[in-house]
Amino acid sequence: MTNYVYIATxxxxxxxxxxxxxxxxEEIPNPEQSDYGYAKFMKSIDAIVMGRxxxxxxxxxxxxxxxxxxxxxxxxxxxxxxxxxxxxxxLRGDIKKIINHLNQKGYTNLYIDGGRVIQSFLQEDLVDEMIITRVPILLGKGV
Structure with missing residues (x-):
């Protein structure tokens, strides 16, 4: 079982x-049309867990x-x-029980997405790997 976070910053x-x-x-210049490894990552996961x-x-x-x-x-x-x-x-309820439920259904490589959900998983020590892609743009402010 592996829980991944994949985000761009x-x-x-x-x-x-x-x-x-x-x-x-989508606004950044991308002459090579690279997806920063996203397609390869998506092939490696079984399901996505995201927040509302x-x-x-x-x-x-x-x-x-x-x-x-x-x-x-x-x-x-x-x-x-x-x-x-x-x-x-x-899905609702305790995160650890949700993960166990998904694992029992055969979803063992999970993509964890969404700011609050990622924070909750980190607090419970349920993130196994974080993939953070740095995109060459300055936003100045944001989330």
Missing amino acids: SLDGFIATSDGGLDWL KTFDKVLTFGQWVYPKPVFVLSNSLTKLPEKVFGKAEI
Whole structure:
């Protein structure tokens, strides 16, 4: 079982703009069209565990971007949008019990995503590897 964090950060250490925006990731000049190892990373994981805010942000992308099952950690979300039925599932409760449950279902390499979820996993010492890609851009302020 391995829990991975994979995030991109600006040179000044932000992972999103002040309003939670991620558009800056697509605005940077990228002559080699590198994805910074993201596609290779996605092939190595079994599922994604993300928080509610990250899930809400993903829903604004227009199309579902994940080829793997997504588990949304939320104590307030009660229903998923129809467009993600069969692609995402809501989970709530103790993080360690959730991880054990996912491992028992065969999901042993998990991508942990979302600021608060990552912090919760770090507090519980449940992050095995952090992959932090530094993107050559200065945001000046942000999250």
